[in-house]
Amino acid sequence: xxxxxxxxxxxxxxxxxxxxxxxxxxxxxxxxxxxxxxxxxxxxxxxxxxxxxxxxxxxxxxxxxxxxxxxxxxxxxxxxxxxxxxxxxxxxxxxxxxxxxxxxxxxxxxxxxxxxxxxxxxxxxxxxxxxxxxxxxxxxxxxxxxxxxxxxxxxxxxxxxxxxxxxxxxxxxxxxxxxxxxxxxxxxxxxxxxxxxxxxxxxxxxxxxxxxxxxxxxxxxxxxxxxxxxxxxxxxxxxxxxxxxxxxxxxxxxxxxxxxxxxxxxxxxxxxxxxxxxxxxxxxxxxxxxxxxxxxxxxxxxxxxxxxxxxxxxxxxxxxxxxxxxxxxxxxxxxxxxxxxxxxxxxxxxxxxxxxxxxxxxxxxxxxxxxxxxxxxxxxxxxxxxxxxxxxxxxxxxxxxxxxxxxxxxxxxxxxxxxxxxxxxxxxxxxxxxxxxxxxxxxxxxxxxxxxxxxxxxxxxxxxxxxxxxxxxxxxxxxxxxxxxxxxxxxxxxxxxxxxxxxxxxxxxxxxxxxxxxxxxxxxxxxxxxxxxxxxxxxxxxxxxxxxxxxxxxxxxxxxxxxxxxxxxxxxxxxxxxxxxxx
Numbered sequence: 397x398x399x400x401x402x403x404x405x406x407x408x409x410x411x412x413x414x415x416x417x418x419x420x421x422x423x424x425x426x427x428x429x430x431x432x433x434x435x436x437x438x439x440x441x442x443x444x445x446x447x448x449x450x451x452x453x454x455x456x457x458x459x460x461x462x463x464x465x466x467x468x469x470x471x472x473x474x475x476x477x478x479x480x481x482x483x484x485x486x487x488x489x490x491x492x493x494x495x496x497x498x499x500x501x502x503x504x505x506x507x508x509x510x511x512x513x514x515x516x517x518x519x520x521x522x523x524x525x526x527x528x529x530x531x532x533x534x535x536x537x538x539x540x541x542x543x544x545x546x547x548x549x550x551x552x553x554x555x556x557x558x559x560x561x562x563x564x565x566x567x568x569x570x571x572x573x574x575x576x577x578x579x580x581x582x583x584x585x586x587x588x589x590x591x592x593x594x595x596x597x598x599x600x601x602x603x604x605x606x607x608x609x610x611x612x613x614x615x616x617x618x619x620x621x622x623x624x625x626x627x628x629x630x631x632x633x634x635x636x637x638x639x640x641x642x643x644x645x646x647x648x649x650x651x652x653x654x655x656x657x658x659x660x661x662x663x664x665x666x667x668x669x670x671x672x673x674x675x676x677x678x679x680x681x682x683x684x685x686x687x688x689x690x691x692x693x694x695x696x697x698x699x700x701x702x703x704x705x706x707x708x709x710x711x712x713x714x715x716x717x718x719x720x721x722x723x724x725x726x727x728x729x730x731x732x733x734x735x736x737x738x739x740x741x742x743x744x745x746x747x748x749x750x751x752x753x754x755x756x757x758x759x760x761x762x763x764x765x766x767x768x769x770x771x772x773x774x775x776x777x778x779x780x781x782x783x784x785x786x787x788x789x790x791x792x793x794x795x796x797x798x799x800x801x802x803x804x805x806x807x808x809x810x811x812x813x814x815x816x817x818x819x820x821x822x823x824x825x826x827x828x829x830x831x832x833x834x835x836x837x838x839x840x841x842x843x844x845x846x847x848x849x850x851x852x853x854x855x856x857x858x859x860x861x862x863x864x865x866x867x868x869x870x871x872x873x874x875x876x877x878x879x880x881x882x883x884x885x886x887x888x889x890x891x892x893x894x895x896x897x898x899x900x901x902x903x904x905x906x907x908x909x910x911x912x913x914x915x916x917x918x919x920x921x922x923x924x925x926x927x928x929x930x931x932x933x934x935x936x937x938x939x940x941x942x943x944x945x946x947x948x949x950x951x952x953x954x955x956x957x958x959x960x961x962x963x964x965x966x967x968x969x970x971x972x973x974x975x976x977x978x979x
Contacts, residue, residue: 412468416456419470430685431705432469434727435654436462436899442646446897456705463899467727469708515752517739519779525797526821531845533823536762536786539677546922551931552938554919558672559596559911563664567592570642578640587637590943594629595637597939599905600912601625603890604932610894624937628944638896643904654726657900658907665907666721669914670753673720674921680766681712681750682880683725686906687891688899707903712750715875717882718917719910721753724903740779743771751785762786764842766877774799777825777841786842788873791827793837799827804835812853813864817845830870843869887913890932 410418412433419427438444445460456464549557571587598613605622607613612620614631642657649656687706708725723746736745747767754763764786772789774797780787793804799818807814810831817828828845830836832853849871850863892905916924916931926934 410468411465412456412459413464415468415470428470428472428703430471431456431703432471432685432708432725433463433688433705434466434468434707434725436460436466438462439654439899440649440651440656444898444900447899469727515748515783517736517779518782519740519775521740521775523775523778523797525774525799525825527799527818527827528821529817530819530823531817532819532826532841534786534842534844535824536784536842537760539762542675544675548922548924549919550938551915551919551924551926551934552942554915555912555935558668558915558918559908560664560668563661563668564589564592566643566660566664567641570644571637571640573645574642575640584636587640591629591633591637593939593943594945595634595641596908597936597943598625598629598634599892599894599908600932600936601940602894603892603909604929604936606893624940628940630945638894641896641901641904655724655903658724658903661904661907662722662724665911666753668911669718669720669722670756672914672918673757674714674718674918675757676714677762678715678764678766678876679712679720679750679754680715680877680879681710681747681771682768682877683770684709684711684722684880684884686903688902710746710750711880711883712753713879713883714917715879716917717879717886718914719883721750722910723749740773740775743767744773744776744779747771747776747787748779751780751783754785755783760784762842764788764876766873768877769795769837772839773797774825774827774839777839781824781841786840788838788840788843788869788876790873791837791839796827796837796839801827801829801837804829804837807831807835812855812862813866815845815865815867815870817867826869828867828869830867832864832866836870838867838869838873840869840872843872845869883910883913886916886928890929 412431415431436444445462447458447460447463568587568589571592575584575587601622601624602613607620611631613622613625614634615621643661644657644659646657650659653659655662685704685706685708687704710723710725711719712721713719736748740748747765751763751765754761754765762784765780765788767787767789769790769792772791773795774791777787777789801816801818807816807829808831812831815828815830817826819826825839825841826844827837827839830838845867847868848865849868851866851871852861853864854860855862887906887909891909894905896902896905912932912935913928915935916926916928919926919931924931
């Protein structure tokens with residue numbers, strides 16, 4: 397339940413421009429932690445507006461009118477929010493954010509092109525539960541581990557496994573389609589597959605070699621010229637491809653989908669991510685922010701406070717951060733009907749869509765999903781149990797289906813480590829409250845109270861570390877919830893820094909960065925030793941050396957320190973047979 401002051405102040409739909417004006421004019425208004433932007437008004441137009449920011453800096457003031465008139469959302473982190481106490485005190489990789497939407501949750505909608513696999517919602521919000529004070533006895537089938545054979549590929553091969561040929565061919569097709577339409581009177585040279593791969597290599601390269609201006613990669617100067625880049629592609633050709641870079645047919649878009657210009661790319665990425673996903677038991681789902689300007693922290697200063705702003709994605713990942721599924725959040729409008737949301741609400745609908753994706757991998761495997769209190773309700777936990785899916789999540793105090801547990805204020809008066817729990821009489825759903833730094837509420841259909849373990853905490857009263865009790869359900873959540881945060885952190889370390897002025901360009905780059913991150917996850921799962929930076933460098937270098945523009949000059953002797961991928965790529969390395977031996 398959000399703070400009533402916010403409910404009053406954000407009682408109607410606000411545009412991005414209205415949000416900024418409201419925050420700048422009202423000195424008493426709490427400054428949000430971040431601002432979620434939605435695609436602009438003309439997001440599906442043949443030609444969309446560009447922002448007016450320069451190459452290395454952009455603010456909300458630089459956005460075009462079509463973007464400023466679009467709806468936005470302000471995200472607050474408030475100590476007054478009653479659900480704040482429900483958070484696990486995890487050693488999280490990023491801070492949890494409380495979201496106060498300019499559109500009500502019931503009016504908001506997520507879009508996914510993955511249709512329901514025929515599941516019918518069996519649990520209603522009208523269902524009542526009979527609670528008793530005992531642990532649960534889960535009846536799920538035991539998890540069956542699969543023996544996998546490790547396959548050693550090069551970093552480039554892992555990347556091309558995830559960012560496959562179908563994606564590259566899509567970019568080639570739609571880019572040339574746009575080139576032909578835009579240059580109908582003066583035909584331009586078609587973009588080749590090798591050029592697209594080189595273009596992507598330069599984008600990846602910009603993630604770890606960041607320069608203030610894009611043109612500096614091609615400057616003939618000792619302090620900034622990059623031979624790996626300018627030997628692969630000329631500056632003018634890169635600019636031409638970037639200007640015409642497309643992944644859709646502008647004349648054939650689903651106008652009800654705000655992300656229609658990116659939908660085919662997102663569908664292909666999701667298909668690849670699922671097909672190559674590691675077979676694991678534990679998965680998490682959370683939200684992630686994609687900065688409007690990918691290369692640097694995209695911050696707007698309002699009354700002296702930096703505010704992040706960008707797009708919001710729903711993301712499902714493994715425990716270590718492999719992204720299995722993602723879906724961009726687009727506010728109230730939706731491209732497909734969502735019966736899940738109508739039955740159980742927005743948060744539950746996101747989890748159930750992700751569950752459908754996992755069951756495409758194996759519809760009988762008892763996967764275990766973890767999510768935070770934005771998504772969790774007893775009805776969702778019960779619905780997943782009916783489907784044979786394990787689920788554990790922190791839960792808000794007002795979403796426990798009248799479970800008769802002490803209030804958070806009552807439990808805060810007890811010694812640290814105290815916990816109380818109740819389960820349904822059929823012993824299928826558990827709700828536990830645990831007193832740590834604050835009161836943590838967790839619900840599960842699979843994790844139990846026992847065995848209770850000891851965890852180390854610092855006692856302010858005793859001025860030393862002490863051991864306190866921790867229920868197994870809390871420990872299980874603590875160990876498996878951080879996958880999305882982990883992937884978000886890794887991607888943010890070397891995010892593509894070359895900036896486009898179209899609203900969708902940063903999202904294309906984010907798709908590229910997600911694919912590279914997943915490639916690295918597969919590489920590590922198969923015994924690879926490179927860290928993420930070394931892996932990114934290897935892929936970028938291999939792309940630029942393998943698919944670079946070819947010179948007409950006779951090939952010279954190959955240096956021994958040339959990269960393995962480009963040495964054995966089969967390009968410009970033809971065998972020439974002779975009748976006689978030279979020496």
